[in-house]
Amino acid sequence: MALTREPPAATVDPSNPNIVRWEDIGLTLIHNFITEEEEAAMIEAFHAQDPQKEGKRRISQHFGYHFDYTTFGASETHLTPVPSYITNFLPRLPIQTYLPDQFTVQYYPPGTGIPPHVDTHSMFDEALYSLSFGSAVPMQFRMSGPNDARKMRLPKRSVQRKSDENTEPASSPATAEQTQANAQAQDAEEQSACWEILLPPRSLLLMTGPSRYGYTHAIRPRKTDVIDGKTVPRQGRYSITMRTVRRGDEIGCNCAYPGVCDARIREEMAARRDGAI
Template identity: 65%
Template sequence: MTATREAPAPTVDPLNPKILRWPDIGLTLILDFISEAEEAAMIEAFYARDPLTNTSDQRNGRRRISQHYGYHFDYTTFGASETHFTPVPSYIEAILPRLPVHDCLPDQFTVQYYPPGSGIPPHVDTHSLFAEPLYSLSFGSAVPMQFRPVGPNDARKMRLPKRSLQTAQAQEEEEEEEKAHNSRERTAITTTTTTATTTITTITTATTAPAQKRDSDDDDKGEEQQAAWDLLLPPRSLLLMTGASRYGYTHAIRPRKTDVAADGTTVVPRRDRYSVTMRKVRRGAEVGCACAYPGVCDARIRAEREAAEREEKELAESK
């Protein structure tokens, strides 16, 4: 397993020591964003909707479970559905006025439960479909989130003609299985739907046969992986991703049952962790992206593809 560096030192807000910033990449972490009472209410609300009657199975299966609120994503129009809307629970509504970016309030919410051993594969939340600020509110227990600047390998893989569509959960299971088989890994990027309501572009791991020769993928992965670092997300903290951290970094939660503490030796068992991902869905003419990371920008990749198709058609017609 590749050792991961700790997050670079943040800038602490001079007026509020609970606000930590990484201004060069647009990342902010606000500690104690919600109270313990709010946290308890959120956990209760999660189980009220998903009683997990088969809890031991869930735990053994180490499956992430998602609940969706607000506007759903419509794959037929490639935009927000105006008809498919799940009312937003009051415990989420209550925190909206407290969010730091007032002119772009989220309207799509994913509550996720991560039993120990579960995670979310490295991904860049789709650029064109969600507005810039992405929020993740953590509750239940702390977990390290792994950030990694995207590299040429990510861009190359995102342009592979064949993309497999599978759920992030299925990928996680695959990852787990791969680990269990103790095989070597190589990277592959697929476009992934977490559910019918959100899209994330995922950089996932796939297995090569143990006997297979090392290829450039492995080398690329090694290089890119070297730049990865872990940011511990304490319970009740709010993470805000904008700029580079939103458009030009992957983020992931490794599917592990334990983590190594900052001292480098203490093994910390994972506990139940929950999060609320909050995004604003782009609509109509707002769908698109002009970020500084065309390599991993779905809007640019789509435009490239359309241009290539046009060219091909023109060529065929001129024959």
């Protein structure tokens, strides 16, 4: 997809050139957050636990409270001790008031992508961290729009089952014209304001504010990337997504992006059931 918008203005931290901020949207990228030695140890530890190094399948490991793919929150019962290769760098995280307790470590074979999405608002605190290692990859950002809001309101489908994001549920089949119109609308929406940031190996991405709540992030599934004007074959990539779980009265959200806010959508659905709207 041809990008049609330049990224928001970035500023380099005058005290540390490894830190780049897009302050308007609350996004921070820290280069060389971990060392090459730490990176090698992480990769070795990952494959020691799950030796499936090859193949086309994405491999996931969960530490702390496990990510729950049915609620898109955190499990109440499944908890795995966090390995030292993670706990060792936690004191270096830039926001110590949001210390993560849910960690998802993943291996992405070459060519694998991540569909556009906004992480759950109500179940996790604001700071969302993603540590990339193994190889560089461009991550795409886009302000969420009507199609993202529509998808959020579709019936939940199993994440293990392949499904076409442009296809309506079987209970309400769309006509060919509707399907084409939806696809065209989505294409127009995605091309209108999307841009990419290169995530180098050993870099830490921090999403807060608008980038956390109102922007989708994605990695396009493709075999090559254009980096510094050169076509580069994509290699295997690893990431650690880090979140802070909300519990009890902390669960909820009052952000400025109700279209893609799970808390606001639940309120909307409840109001519909009660006949208020």
